[in-house]
Amino acid sequence: MDNVIGLDFGTTNTVIAAGSGGGSGLVAIEGPAGTEPVFRSALCFWHDEAVRGGLAHEAGPWAISEYLAYPEDSRFIQSFKSVAASASFEQASVFEKRFRFEDLGRLFLDRLRARADGAFAKPARLIVGRPVEYAGGLPDPALARQRYDAMFAGVADEILYVYEPLGAAYSYASRLSEPATVLVADFGGGTSDFSIVRIGPAGAPGPRCVPLGHAGVGIAGDRLDYRLMDRLVLPMLGKGGLYRSFDKLLEIPRSWFADFADWSRLALMRNPRTLAELGRLRRAAVDGEAIGRMIAVIERELGYPLYDAVGRTKRALSTAETAPFRFEGGGLTIEAEVDRADFEGWIAEDVARMEAAVDRAMAAAGVAPDAVDRVFLTGGTSLIPRIRRIFTDRFGEARIESGGELTSIAHGLALIGQEGDAAAWAA
Incomplete structure (x- = not known):
């Protein structure tokens, strides 16, 4: 067709x-x-x-x-x-x-x-x-x-x-x-998906590719951005801080920061109800200035430059052992050097869940690692060295291809x- x-x-x-x-x-x-x-x-x-x-x-x-x-x-x-x-x-x-x-x-x-x-x-x-x-x-x-x-x-x-x-x-x-048996690993912004396919010889009758098994996990580039955000930015916006409730000091609810770190919700926080609630939280917070910075980021629509700064650091860590992080806006200035080893520690839980999804795909296909002829990595997150090691450790560098x-x-x-x-x- x-x-x-x-x-x-x-x-x-x-x-x-x-x-x-x-x-x-x-x-x-x-x-x-x-x-x-x-x-x-x-x-x-x-x-x-x-x-x-x-x-x-x-x-x-x-x-x-x-x-x-x-x-x-x-x-x-x-x-x-x-x-x-x-x-x-x-x-x-x-x-x-x-x-x-x-x-x-x-x-x-x-x-x-x-x-x-x-x-x-x-x-x-x-x-x-x-x-x-x-x-x-x-x-x-x-x-x-x-x-x-x-x-x-x-x-x-x-x-x-x-x-x-x-x-x-x-x-x-x-x-x-x-012909080849191929593991395809697709790392997007929101999900990481894995499929095992049998590719037949070129020109042969019938379908060229036959799916054998697949699995996925709702973790990918955006989640890894969040890990950087969580370590470098959110503490300066009040995460981990305290607020006064009658005669008690309580930790500021983490739900505020889960929403703030999610692109799908961050842009929607600029509404009168949410900003009024944050205003009350600022008055009750021990460090009201931190909540004030959070309000400023939301009111001034600084989500894009903030995430852009996070993304630049993440991409730089794909080719360098250390990378700078810098963001300035809304009364907030953050400068830090980030080590790749630290970043890999921050994303260890996410990497483990990706590895488990690879295991599920292999089990669904009934294919052992030594029966996989090639591994094809695609998606921007596949360029991160720790993500690539999921596959080089299992299959060896010689079987890995990308593009x-x-x-x-x-x-x-x-x-x-x-x-x-x-x-x-x-x-």
């Missing part, structure tokens, strides 16, 4: 690939600085009386540009995919309006398609990647599917959902001519979409 679109709607980034003639090519998407295939999964809202309804919006790098120009007069939302399977998320309050997940999704999708210069008009078949395990506590896959269906309704003649690591596997298979960290899933999904039995891949 021609006129196929593979869509990797990611927690952090979104990528489109167009499939036809048995091939797959990435779609260049317009941005303020030029075109590129990676489009940030973000939205920005601001008041504009010239727009119907009085509320304008942009997506991707355009959203970031609008936010950076007018941070205090806009609302910036990123990583909203992380609440797709959350029953506790009902609506996001943005100024005077409320948006369901599917409303945010359609606004984002409309802007994405408009910036794709007609390449994503009305495909005959749309293959949408989905995680093996959704992010969040007690995720509800049926709810996520319902929300995805509403988000993508009418976009294509046929819509199929395929596990993201299977898309990466199909992309990787296009590099191989010989297309941000684009392999979309590329493979567009290839799958051209198969006559593409529905067999649907999750």
